[in-house]
Amino acid sequence: MAKGKIYQSLAGFYDVHTENQVYRTRARGNFRKRKITPLVGDDVEFQIEDDNQGYILEILPRKNSLVRPPVANIDQAIVTTAATQPVFSSNLLDRQLIALEISNIKPIIYFTKTDLLDRAHRQQLQEIAAGYAAIPYEVIFPEKAFSETALTQLRKLFSGKENVIMGQTGAGKSTLLNHLAPQLNLKTGEISAALNRGRHTTRRVALLAVNDGLIADTPGFSSYDTLAINFRELAAYFPEFKRASVKCRFRGCLHVNEPDCEVKRQVESGKIMKSRYENYLQLYTDIKNRKPNYKK
Numbered sequence: 562m563a564k565g566k567i568y569q570s571l572a573g574f575y576d577v578h579t580e581n582q583v584y585r586t587r588a589r590g591n592f593r594k595r596k597i598t599p600l601v602g603d604d605v606e607f608q609i610e611d612d613n614q615g616y617i618l619e620i621l622p623r624k625n626s627l628v629r630p631p632v633a634n635i636d637q638a639i640v641t642t643a644a645t646q647p648v649f650s651s652n653l654l655d656r657q658l659i660a661l662e663i664s665n666i667k668p669i670i671y672f673t674k675t676d677l678l679d680r681a682h683r684q685q686l687q688e689i690a691a692g693y694a695a696i697p698y699e700v701i702f703p704e705k706a707f708s709e710t711a712l713t714q715l716r717k718l719f720s721g722k723e724n725v726i727m728g729q730t731g732a733g734k735s736t737l738l739n740h741l742a743p744q745l746n747l748k749t750g751e752i753s754a755a756l757n758r759g760r761h762t763t764r765r766v767a768l769l770a771v772n773d774g775l776i777a778d779t780p781g782f783s784s785y786d787t788l789a790i791n792f793r794e795l796a797a798y799f800p801e802f803k804r805a806s807v808k809c810r811f812r813g814c815l816h817v818n819e820p821d822c823e824v825k826r827q828v829e830s831g832k833i834m835k836s837r838y839e840n841y842l843q844l845y846t847d848i849k850n851r852k853p854n855y856k857k
């Protein structure tokens with residue numbers, strides 16, 4: 562029996578890479594019965610049948626997995642965030658960050674279209690970017706769009722990691738992927754259309770080697786609209802709230818109506834971004850009012 566990692570899935574075949582070879586494998590029938598589908602990124606045990614063929618026997622435990630794109634064991638996500646066109650939304654960004662925190666995926670916030678900002682807006686967005694960097698999140702705010710400095714910074718963060726790209730439609734995901742992996746030659750503006758074609762569309766998904774790291778060739782969206790968490794857990798996915806909360810008077814403080822709340826104090830003093838707190842309250846209310854059958 563051999564061990565490897567699935568790098569590509571296409572029409573029921575899984576390309577498994579070991580240290581020195583690639584095997585084209587199929588999943589054994591018992592996976593279908595157990596309703597388990599191997600995913601790109603899975604570490605697997607497989608039986609070698611021929612020179613470079615085989616079948617998968619076991620999927621090793623996953624760190625996490627996404628639905629779109631269907632990829633497992635992701636370390637990092639590049640959250641492609643338009644500074645403008647579409648207009649910057651802290652609410653969308655925060656929801657993406659929370660979804661990643663829940664899945665234990667490290668976010669890298671990459672601002673696109675910074676070249677389209679006038680001076681006043683550039684100043685404003687730079688302050689926002691600095692706020693996120695202080696949380697701390699990895700933030701890349703290119704002086705010029707896709708400057709070598711920004712791309713080098715991003716490539717460095719890749720090393721030894723499995724990455725995915727996410728972001729709303731038009732944010733610049735394909736453009737960024739093309740800069741990172743020119744061999745892809747993606748047409749811009751096409752990805753969201755392909756993803757929206759429906760869940761039954763079989764698409765090739767592959768991991769590409771980029772600077773000692775791996776990147777999924779298919780950008781995706783997180784399932785932030787189906788947050789399945791309890792409202793009491795939400796604050797734990799805001800790193801700066803979690804840090805402050807040790808100084809709240811009450812254990813289990815939800816930072817809403819409680820007296821002597823350190824999170825609220827830090828919002829007042831400007832240490833915690835007001836927008837983050839407002840987005841927290843909005844999401845908190847949404848989750849609390851969610852219909853019971855909506856949970857998972």
Ligand SMILES: Nc1nc2c(ncn2[C@@H]2O[C@H](COP(=O)(O)OP(=O)(O)OP(=O)(O)O)[C@@H](O)[C@H]2O)c(=O)[nH]1
Pocket residue numbers: 673674675676677706707728729730731732733734735736737748749750751752753754
């Ligand atoms: N000026 C400027 N334009 C950009 C930048 N990034 C992307 N664009 C343009 O914005 C448009 C959308 O970019 P895409 O890369 O297609 O965006 P996407 O996120 O892949 O979009 P979907 O496929 O719809 O999900 C294209 O016309 C790009 O050329 C940038 O940093 N600066």
Ligand SMILES: [Zn+2]
Pocket residue numbers: 806809810814815816817819821822823824825
């Ligand atoms: Zn509190």
